[in-house]
Amino acid sequence: VLDHLDDLQALGINGLYFCPIFTAASNHKYDTIDYLNVDPAFGDKVLFTKLIQAAHQRGMRVMLDAVFNHMGFGSMQWQDVLRNGEASRFASWFHIYQTPVTPFHNPLKNAGQPQYDTFAFEEKMPKLNTANPDVQEYLLTVATYWIKTFDIDAWRLDVANEVDHHFWKRFYATVT
Template structure:
């Protein structure tokens, strides 16, 4: 068994709190390397010797890994667990929070081998709005979706050509008018949600290097046009979601330039 491929972290997407009594956990193993995984779990303040055993299901495979999942029930809003793993080669181990050990009933009783979730807090729970669960999303990269208004094309915009292979620096003049023009086509596809890559002012075609979060990029249109897109989408029963990317911005942004100019004295330092 490839022990180095075993992976699990409680403070990550490998451990998703569903509600006050349930948590869904995921284990990574090397692809085709493991025959069976059993998770042993119990309340944090009870002895591991009394833990419940539950077999995990192989939920999927990637290029190099298999993924095992199971949902655990924890009546007292907290839990600890460890993994019993049986390899295709006959190896049998316990994968815990601190180490990987050869399997034995005695090892299962060692508290230090258990991953722990101290409490199922509200803020950690998956709370999906009811409407979201049935939404059919269509992701729109505005610069490449459709060119509805050639008057706002960047100076270096290329002509639309189905045989062209776009480069990462290329512009084609896609804009919000292009989206507006094709809302009926999207509706015919059964789309009920539009997910926009960034539409804020930026110098790139992808707009993740935001210059100003308070402006729609002029190459896409303006706020009035975006409002029209949203209103028309709503008339067709479509939700609209923006990729706001507030965790990063471009080097031409006011905030970054203020740091360049004022250094330690910048209010954005």
């Protein structure tokens, strides 16, 4: 993208929208492992900084896409839950029905259902409990980090209808 900003500007493009750029296991990157890092498939923070600065010099705004409804299976928080179950400091971050949580459900044991809420029945994307104040604080830290550190201009928020409404009020107050 950085190498083609002049071409984009010549086309009249004044905004860049990036699907999730955060560290994730899949190609689609909606299974975030680390919200505070750029996935190596896209470069690194130094390259992202150059991109933002170059876009802003051309009058272009930059919007990042994030999903605050669920995390990736490989996230530090979910892995802690798998290791420590109810004793995990992150256990209340998710909607867990039965412990210990097994990495992938056993259809004979769990009647074909995971032991926790997921996004779109995808076991690798455990749903966050966005009503939890600790989850809210973490996500607000993520949102402000990318604004303050990299000067992004906007957020696009995936699956917003499945996130606690009170959180969105806090999010709006925090980022505006």
